[in-house]
Amino acid sequence: MxxxxxxxxxxxxxxxxxxxxxxxxxxxxxxxxxxxxxxxxxxxxxxxxxxxxxxxxxxxxxxxxxxxxxxxxxxxxxxxxxxxxxxxxxxxxxxxxxxxxxxxxxxxxxxxxxxxxxxxxxxxxxxxxxxxxxxxxxxxxxxxxxxxxxxxxxxxxxxxxxxxxxxxxxxTRINIKKNVLQEMGLPTGPWLLDLKAHIMRGEPDDLPVRVWWRQGEGRTDEKMIPLGILRDKVVKITPxxxxxxxxxxxxxxxxxxxxxxxxxxxxxxxxxxxxxxxxxxxxxxxxxxxxxxxxxxxxxxxxxxxxxxxxxxxxxxxxxxxxxxxxxxxxxxx
Ligand SMILES: [Zn+2]
Structure with missing residues (x-):
């Protein structure tokens, strides 16, 4: 509260x-x-x-x-x-x-x-x-x-x-579980804002979420993970x-x-x-x-x-x- x-x-x-x-x-x-x-x-x-x-x-x-x-x-x-x-x-x-x-x-x-x-x-x-x-x-x-x-x-x-x-x-509050993120080998970064927005909009579990991070010299790496997995594991939703x-x-x-x-x-x-x-x-x-x-x-x-x-x-x-x-x-x- x-x-x-x-x-x-x-x-x-x-x-x-x-x-x-x-x-x-x-x-x-x-x-x-x-x-x-x-x-x-x-x-x-x-x-x-x-x-x-x-x-x-x-x-x-x-x-x-x-x-x-x-x-x-x-x-x-x-x-x-x-x-x-x-x-x-x-x-x-x-x-x-x-x-x-x-x-x-x-x-x-x-x-x-x-x-x-x-x-x-x-x-x-x-x-x-x-x-x-x-x-x-x-x-x-x-x-x-x-x-x-x-x-x-x-x-x-x-x-x-x-x-x-x-x-x-x-x-409704959406908190990111940083420790779980770390265990899954995922970075923090601006992609988390998109993740929160997807959750707030109630988008489907199979929606691919782009997880990305900078790899120096203007290069970025990325990985796609279904929204359902991220919603279950890395966030805490408090209505x-x-x-x-x-x-x-x-x-x-x-x-x-x-x-x-x-x-x-x-x-x-x-x-x-x-x-x-x-x-x-x-x-x-x-x-x-x-x-x-x-x-x-x-x-x-x-x-x-x-x-x-x-x-x-x-x-x-x-x-x-x-x-x-x-x-x-x-x-x-x-
Ligand atoms: Zn009165």
Whole structure:
């Protein structure tokens, strides 16, 4: 696993999950509620923030993050639902920025507002007093970020207002077993990149792979080996794992279908469990899930582990009834 993920606050606190990407000093955030539990050291690693919607408990951390980031060389990319650009710009406009032109660092926020079929992106630089710049429009096909080591997808849900659910997925990794290569008398070199590309494309076992190496004086030697043999012997393939973040959603057939499709096969699913099943009417009225519904969804998505969160304050002191209800449903045999 190249990541670790945890809830920022306790399940009654503001929702939010911190995902840290090992080896890269990078991190990403799902939702931007109260962030005071995160030390600045962790806040400063955040490159990407995915905001489900801008109800206050999911967005009030924006100011805190801005405060910690001012005067630093960094860029943060934010993603959010329709009207997100306006929400961010209103926040930025509520401060006075007359002296930032003198700053020597470059702090930049890149904000992408996501619509069901397209997205709009604007840039805000501290040195330019956070005025909107460089608007770009693009298509939205479900994927927000396609990175070197991971990607992030989003689904549109109904919470009385559009609300985004997210899934973070590591890319499949292919590692070369150097010792085996040596035992087989094969060299390292650029041919290994081609080998990885063949494997990623799922090409057939009998495809001849050209193994080549330099023999001094501009001469190269080569040997053809079937892909199947190389795939079996010299590589270790680690499939990427998936983490999903689902919150603030009405339980409906359409929402359930979208959640299951997005979160299918997650190693870990963070999912709101705001009310007990007995209070299902209240949950529906407030466009939230019950703990039982959370369990059903996590189970239907075939998630391996579930973390329920975003408990209604109504159950303060008895969080166990929510987590028990969610967990029992999740583990039930159907
Ligand atoms: Zn909420």
């Amino acid at each position: 190249i990541h670790s993920a945890f809830l920022i606050n306790d399940p009654f606190g503001d929702p939010g999950v911190y995902v840290s990407i090992k080896y890269r000093r990078a991190a990403l955030l799902f939702d931007l509620g109260d962030l005071h539990r995160l030390p600045p050291r962790q806040l400063l690693k955040i490159d990407y923030i995915f905001v489900s919607h801008t109800h206050m408990d999911h967005f009030i951390g924006f100011d805190h993050l801005l405060r910690v980031s001012l005067g630093r060389d960094r860029r943060i990319c934010l993603y959010g639902p329709p009207n997100f650009l306006q929400n961010v710009e209103d926040k930025l406009r509520s401060y006075t920025w007359n002296l930032v032109g003198n700053y020597t660092n470059d702090f930049e926020i890149q904000v992408t507002e996501v619509h069901p079929t397209y997205s709009i992106c604007r840039r805000y630089r501290c040195r330019n007093a956070f005025k909107p710049e460089d608007e770009e429009r693009g298509d939205f096909d479900g994927t927000l970020v396609r990175g070197e080591s991971f990607s992030v997808r989003a689904a549109f849900l109904d919470h009385g207002t559009p609300c985004l659910a997210f899934s973070f997925e590591e890319n 990427g794992q998936k983490i999903s973040y689902i919150t603030d959603v009405l339980y409906s057939e359409e929402n359930a279908r979208r959640i299951i499709e997005l979160a299918r096969g997650s190693e870990l699913i963070f999912i709101e469990a705001s009310f007990i099943e007995e209070d299902a009417d209240t949950a529906a009225r407030k466009c939230h899930l019950t703990a039982r519904q959370a369990g059903v969804l996590a189970k239907s998505a075939e998630a391996k582990r579930m973390v329920p969160f975003h408990y209604s304050p109504k159950y303060k002191g008895e969080g166990d009834i929510l987590s028990d209800e969610a967990m029992e449903t999740f583990r039930e045999n159907v």
